Amino acid sequence: MALSREIYQALEDIVGKRNISEDIGVCETYRSIPSQSSAHYGPSEHWTPLPQAVIMPGSTEEVQNIIRICNKYGIEFKASTTFWATMGYIGSDYAIQLDMRRMKSVEIDVKNMTAIVEPFAVAATVQAEAMKVGLNLNIPGVGCSSSTLASTAGWAGFGPASIFMGASPENLLSAEWVLPNGEVLRTGSLGSGDGWFCGEGPGPSTRGILRGIFGPAGSMGVCTKIAVRLHPWPGPADFPTRGTIPAYKADMGDNFKCYTLCFPDWQSWARSVQYFHESDVLYIGHRQFTMFGRNLKAAMLRIITDPDKQLCDLPTLLEDEEIKKQNESMKLDYQIVIAGMTERDMEYKEKAVDEILAQTGGWKNEMMLEKDMHDFALLYLLRLGHKNLNYVMCGAYEGTFGLSGNVWKTIQVVEDAVKIKRDWEINYDHIAATGGDSAMGGTSALGGGGWTGWEFFTNFDAYDKESVRGTCKFIDGNQEFQTKHGFGPDFCRWNADVRHMNGYNYTQEEHDEIFKNAPQPLVYAYQYKIREVVNPNNLCGSYLRTLTPSKAK
Amino acid sequence: MALKDFRPMMERCSTCTHCKFIPFDKIKSIRFAENCPSIGYYNFNTYSARGRFQLAQSILDGRTDLNETVTETIHSCTSCGACDVTCKVCRYNLEPLEHNIELKAYAVENGKVLEGQKPVIENLKKENTMIPKAKKANRIDWAKDLNLKDLFKEKAEVCFFAGCKYSYDEKLQKIAQNTVKLLQSAGVDLGYLGAADNCCAGRAKQMGFFEEFDNSANNNIKAFQKSGVKTIVTPCSDCYHAFKRQYAKLGLEVEVLHIVEYVDKLIQEGKIKFTKSVPMTVTYHDPCHLGRLGEDYIPWEGKEKKILNQIHTWEPRRPRYNGAYGIYDAPRNILEAIPGLKLVEMERIREYSWCCGAGGGCNVSNPEFSQWTAGERVTEANATGADAMVTACPWCKDNFLDAVDENGNKIEVLDIIELVRQAM
Numbered sequence: 001m002a003l004s005r006e007i008y009q010a011l012e013d014i015v016g017k018r019n020i021s022e023d024i025g026v027c028e029t030y031r032s033i034p035s036q037s038s039a040h041y042g043p044s045e046h047w048t049p050l051p052q053a054v055i056m057p058g059s060t061e062e063v064q065n066i067i068r069i070c071n072k073y074g075i076e077f078k079a080s081t082t083f084w085a086t087m088g089y090i091g092s093d094y095a096i097q098l099d100m101r102r103m104k105s106v107e108i109d110v111k112n113m114t115a116i117v118e119p120f121a122v123a124a125t126v127q128a129e130a131m132k133v134g135l136n137l138n139i140p141g142v143g144c145s146s147s148t149l150a151s152t153a154g155w156a157g158f159g160p161a162s163i164f165m166g167a168s169p170e171n172l173l174s175a176e177w178v179l180p181n182g183e184v185l186r187t188g189s190l191g192s193g194d195g196w197f198c199g200e201g202p203g204p205s206t207r208g209i210l211r212g213i214f215g216p217a218g219s220m221g222v223c224t225k226i227a228v229r230l231h232p233w234p235g236p237a238d239f240p241t242r243g244t245i246p247a248y249k250a251d252m253g254d255n256f257k258c259y260t261l262c263f264p265d266w267q268s269w270a271r272s273v274q275y276f277h278e279s280d281v282l283y284i285g286h287r288q289f290t291m292f293g294r295n296l297k298a299a300m301l302r303i304i305t306d307p308d309k310q311l312c313d314l315p316t317l318l319e320d321e322e323i324k325k326q327n328e329s330m331k332l333d334y335q336i337v338i339a340g341m342t343e344r345d346m347e348y349k350e351k352a353v354d355e356i357l358a359q360t361g362g363w364k365n366e367m368m369l370e371k372d373m374h375d376f377a378l379l380y381l382l383r384l385g386h387k388n389l390n391y392v393m394c395g396a397y398e399g400t401f402g403l404s405g406n407v408w409k410t411i412q413v414v415e416d417a418v419k420i421k422r423d424w425e426i427n428y429d430h431i432a433a434t435g436g437d438s439a440m441g442g443t444s445a446l447g448g449g450g451w452t453g454w455e456f457f458t459n460f461d462a463y464d465k466e467s468v469r470g471t472c473k474f475i476d477g478n479q480e481f482q483t484k485h486g487f488g489p490d491f492c493r494w495n496a497d498v499r500h501m502n503g504y505n506y507t508q509e510e511h512d513e514i515f516k517n518a519p520q521p522l523v524y525a526y527q528y529k530i531r532e533v534v535n536p537n538n539l540c541g542s543y544l545r546t547l548t549p550s551k552a553k
Numbered sequence: 554m555a556l557k558d559f560r561p562m563m564e565r566c567s568t569c570t571h572c573k574f575i576p577f578d579k580i581k582s583i584r585f586a587e588n589c590p591s592i593g594y595y596n597f598n599t600y601s602a603r604g605r606f607q608l609a610q611s612i613l614d615g616r617t618d619l620n621e622t623v624t625e626t627i628h629s630c631t632s633c634g635a636c637d638v639t640c641k642v643c644r645y646n647l648e649p650l651e652h653n654i655e656l657k658a659y660a661v662e663n664g665k666v667l668e669g670q671k672p673v674i675e676n677l678k679k680e681n682t683m684i685p686k687a688k689k690a691n692r693i694d695w696a697k698d699l700n701l702k703d704l705f706k707e708k709a710e711v712c713f714f715a716g717c718k719y720s721y722d723e724k725l726q727k728i729a730q731n732t733v734k735l736l737q738s739a740g741v742d743l744g745y746l747g748a749a750d751n752c753c754a755g756r757a758k759q760m761g762f763f764e765e766f767d768n769s770a771n772n773n774i775k776a777f778q779k780s781g782v783k784t785i786v787t788p789c790s791d792c793y794h795a796f797k798r799q800y801a802k803l804g805l806e807v808e809v810l811h812i813v814e815y816v817d818k819l820i821q822e823g824k825i826k827f828t829k830s831v832p833m834t835v836t837y838h839d840p841c842h843l844g845r846l847g848e849d850y851i852p853w854e855g856k857e858k859k860i861l862n863q864i865h866t867w868e869p870r871r872p873r874y875n876g877a878y879g880i881y882d883a884p885r886n887i888l889e890a891i892p893g894l895k896l897v898e899m900e901r902i903r904e905y906s907w908c909c910g911a912g913g914g915c916n917v918s919n920p921e922f923s924q925w926t927a928g929e930r931v932t933e934a935n936a937t938g939a940d941a942m943v944t945a946c947p948w949c950k951d952n953f954l955d956a957v958d959e960n961g962n963k964i965e966v967l968d969i970i971e972l973v974r975q976a977m
């Protein structure tokens with residue numbers, strides 16, 4: 001059902017002719033195909049539905065007016081910014097897509113160590129503005145191309161620096177939130193006219209409702225502006241980059257060091273992580289480069305740090321004895337960055353790292369200590385500007401398994417997961433053969449430590465439909481492992497209960513069938529009640545997991 | 554390649570948003586973080602490289618037709634290649650720029666062109682120039698009294714190729730004349746094609762008019778070959794790119810140098826000496842077709858080969874054009890050699906420079922968009938506090954001349970040769 005002329009005109013009157021389109025060509029470019037890039041939804045060959053129009057608001061008031069029109073006429077709406085993940089797209093045929101691109105301001109409040117950001121301010125730009133005044137922010141693992149507002153207000157948002165800065169749930173302060181019914185709610189201190197500095201109050205404390213731990217993925221209206229907590233940045237006002245594209249590097253001086261720490265076994269690995277959680281010396285802790293696979297990571301690091309190398313150099317590099325030696329050294333590893341706030345602080349942190357290595361039998365990988373390699377890895381981890389290397393090998397990937405939780409539990413089963421993936425790589429050709437272990441993720445997804453967030457990078461070819469279908473089979477098989485070990489849904493199926501694989505929303509009846517059997521069904525019934533209040537017409541898709549209260553056991 | 558041959562790229566694009574920004578490691582502020590004029594001006598995702606992949610896919614799949622909006626979208630791309638550079642920070646198997654131009658060619662093949670493009674292409678066919686209303690008969694008027702050798706009558710070491718903009722634009726002709734005088738005074742044995750001097754048609758290629766480009770290029774290659782040209786020196790970045798990259802694909806085997814490369818060499822050899830101070834602070838604008846698109850052409854024929862099950866490689870090794878080896882240092886060397894001159898850099902430079910807005914013929918087909926793009930660059934130049942913006946391309950210079958920044962201010966725009974002459 002196309003929008004009536006009356007509705008379209010009403011929307012056009014809000015944003016102006018230039019900022020709305022129902023042209024088929026424009027609308028077609030606002031669809032997601034989850035085989036190319038889904039984020040927690042799994043490969044699928046179905047496009048999300050075609051929006052009836054795409055609209056680009058330029059202010060909170062315009063967002064409010066658009067939502068009022070949607071409520072008046074029963075039109076689903078969903079706001080998105082970078083249009084990377086499927087969760088940002090609409091899920092029904094009678095829906096409009098809000099593209100928040102026109103709203104991209106960043107305001108840094110140095111005194112209160114906060115950034116007040118609009119939706120299209122991506123993390124790289126927020127960080128660039130914060131660095132000028134000695135501050136920094138948690139950038140989620142997906143990279144600095146992500147919207148800071150979307151990841152902070154709408155999704156999990158943990159990343160390499162979360163051990164020092166915390167993840168999104170901890171960094172969201174006040175928010176200007178246009179509820180799905182069109183009302184504006186100013187949360188935390190903003191709600192009482194006291195500025196943006198606090199998410200809890202004085203004023204309405206709604207952080208738990210607005211985002212909880214994982215965030216509502218755009219299903220609870222539109223945040224038009226939020227404040228995020230900033231953290232100390234003891235570095236220069238901008239990155240002193242050098243090198244030839246794409247192998248940019250940065251010499252950050254003596255108060256930044258990046259090490260790849262390696263261990264003889266998983267027990268030692270986990271003990272070192274625990275010690276780091278307890279010692280509070282890390283700026284960044286992340287198992288990053290294993291995303292290329294246990295067998296390929298040293299060779300891939302050589303390729304991506306040399307502007308003249310390409311993927312076709314892999315076979316030769318893999319035969320190189322030195323590369324084999326480095327791969328073996330880095331088999332059970334993770335990367336850390338320490339940042340000295342003072343010279344003494346840096347000395348202390350260096351000593352702490354060495355002591356933890358001594359106590360756990362670990363070592364620093366020597367290849368990663370080479371000047372160029374060090375400066376590349378350091379820049380990579382501080383800005384996360386090369387995160388699209390996630391896709392470098394095949395063009396598509398999914399994070400699978402998802403061994404997220406207590407590190408001591410994770411390490412008990414990690415090699416079993418490695419074997420499952422490695423067997424699949426050997427027996428089938430659907431996914432890239434990278435060595436089984438491709439577990440990437442933070443050494444802590446919480447500030448201070450305590451919870452890992454791992455995914456096994458599984459690379460496949462979205463153009464090759466056999467590869468896509470084979471990858472789906474691999475993922476479905478992994479679910480048995482996940483369930484058996486109590487890890488819940490496979491990482492790339494996290495959103496499979498909030499959007500059908502054909503791209504459409506779940507109905508409430510379907511959600512009732514799913515969530516009535518959940519371990520804690522009242523959580524979903526509670527969310528249903530919240531939705532009733534703020535989203536009475538249920539217009540933002542089915543990413544909010546809800547259960548009709550009468551169906552709760 | 555035809556549009557359908559780009560389908561693997563359309564389906565392997567990871568929708569990552571990198572194509573809308575300069576390389577993330579290089580971002581210094583939110584104000585100058587973006588790289589694509591097209592999405593910068595029009596805002597819809599459709600105008601980004603990712604959007605263009607998706608638009609093309611929907612056209613090939615029959616979900617979208619070449620309606621008026623789609624046609625305008627396709628042609629509203631300056632072909633500047635900024636998306637291409639950023640995409641390739643992390644990807645080895647996508648060619649967004651090549652695809653954007655192929656999509657234009659698809660529209661052209663289907664008769665879908667913009668009104669503003671018609672007089673440009675018609676004049677290319679009729680008068681051998683892409684300057685509307687210009688006449689072939691007047692093409693070499695600018696070269697009168699310069700004692701340039703006609704290479705069809707006598708031999709010379711170097712063929713000077715001014716290009717349409719310098720040849721016809723009265724504001725710019727003096728720069729071409731001074732360039733010739735500069736080279737002659739440095740003892741360069743200089744000639745030109747005389748009556749056989751015609752448009753390089755590189756901009757026709759950028760606009761998707763492949764047939765018109767091929768016709769012009771093949772005629773020009775014959776002229777170069779017949780006149781025995783060994784080295785071409787041009788002050789125009791579009792001509793430079795056309796000869797160095799596009800003509801090379803068609804078989805032109807001559808040395809191609811931009812004037813900045815040649816002057817840099819002459820300075821190093823002591824054949825150009827500066828005697829006057831030029832007490833100015835300037836900022837340098839890297840022309841797209843000299844910088845990121847100015848890399849050498851490397852012949853390649855091969856096919857995709859998967860290794861380790863699904864990893865994409867090419868057999869044999871495929872050349873990678875990502876702006877790494879464009880012409881960036883030569884103009885800066887010249888500016889730094891000028892006594893009294895101070896160079897201050899903008900935030901977006903070298904391979905991630907912002908486009909002037911004239912590329913892809915957008916200065917004639919989409920003038921408002923083109924001027925907005927130029928204005929963005931003037932804003933960036935003024936933010937450096939420079940007295941003037943220097944460039945090495947007549948299309949850039951011309952587009953900047955009328956542009957104003959976000960506060961309505963202009964900036965003095967100089968061709969690098971103007972500064973060189975001032976210092977002599």
